[in-house]
Amino acid sequence: MPERKTVARAQADKRAGKSASTQAGEFVKEEVDRVREGKHGVRSAKQAIAIGLSKARRAGVALKAPKKGATTEATRKKAAQDSAAGKRRPTAAKPAGKESKSTRSRATTTALRRESGEGASKKALSKQAKSAASHRPAASRSAAAKKAAQTKGASGRSAAAKKAAHTRAARAHH
Numbered sequence: 001m002p003e004r005k006t007v008a009r010a011q012a013d014k015r016a017g018k019s020a021s022t023q024a025g026e027f028v029k030e031e032v033d034r035v036r037e038g039k040h041g042v043r044s045a046k047q048a049i050a051i052g053l054s055k056a057r058r059a060g061v062a063l064k065a066p067k068k069g070a071t072t073e074a075t076r077k078k079a080a081q082d083s084a085a086g087k088r089r090p091t092a093a094k095p096a097g098k099e100s101k102s103t104r105s106r107a108t109t110t111a112l113r114r115e116s117g118e119g120a121s122k123k124a125l126s127k128q129a130k131s132a133a134s135h136r137p138a139a140s141r142s143a144a145a146k147k148a149a150q151t152k153g154a155s156g157r158s159a160a161a162k163k164a165a166h167t168r169a170a171r172a173h174h
Contacts, residue, residue: 002030002055002056002059003030006027006029006030007059009026010023010024010026010027010056010059010061011023013026014061016151017151018151019147020061020063020064021063023061024052024053024056024057024061024063026056027052027053027055027056027059027061028048028049028052028053028056030052030055031048031049031051031052032048032052032120032125035048035117035120036117036120040109040112040113040115041112041113041114041115041116041117041118041119042112042115042117042119042120043115043119044119044124044128045119045120045124045125045127045128046119046128047119048119048120049128050075053079053082054078054079054082057079057082057083057085057086058082058085058086059086060086062083063079063083065079065080065083066079
C-alpha cells in the first residue's frame with residue numbers, strides 16, 4: 001500500500017495538469033526511498049520502477065499499459081490488471097487458489113528482503129535513466145522537456161535556470 005502522502009502528491013500533480021507519468025513518478029520515488037531505507041531490496045533499478053508503476057496504477061493513476069512488443073505479454077497483462085484494480089472500488093479480494101492473500105504477500109516481501117539495495121543506488125538509477133532515454137527519439141525527448149518547462153511556472157523555470165548555470169560553472173572548473 002502506498003503512503004497517504006504519496007497519493008496526495010500524485011493527486012496534486014494531477015490537479016496541476018501534469019502527465020500521468022509525472023504522477024506515477026511519486027510512487028516510483030516512494031519505492032526507491034523504501035529500498036534505500038532498507039525495508040526491502042530489488043534486483044535492479046528496473047524492478048524498483050516496475051513496483052512503483054504497479055502501485056501507481058492500483059492507486060488510480062491513468063497510466064497506459066506498455067505497447068505491444070515493447071515488453072512481454074505477461075508485463076502488459078499485469079499492467080492491465082493493475083489499471084483495472086485502480087478503477088474499481090476496493091473490496092475484500094478472494095484468495096487465488098488455496099493460499100490466502102496474506103501468505104502470497106508475505107512470500108513476495110520475504111523474497112524482496114533477500115535482494116540488495118544496490119538497485120536503488122544513484123549509479124543504478126542513472127544508468128537506467130540513460131539507457132531508457134537512448135531508446136527514445138530526440139524529438140520525443142525535446143517535446144517532453146518543453147512540456148516540463150511549461151508546467152513548471154515562472155519561479156520554477158527561474159530556479160531551474162539558476163541551477164543549470166551553477167552546474168555549468170562547477171563543470172567548467174573541472
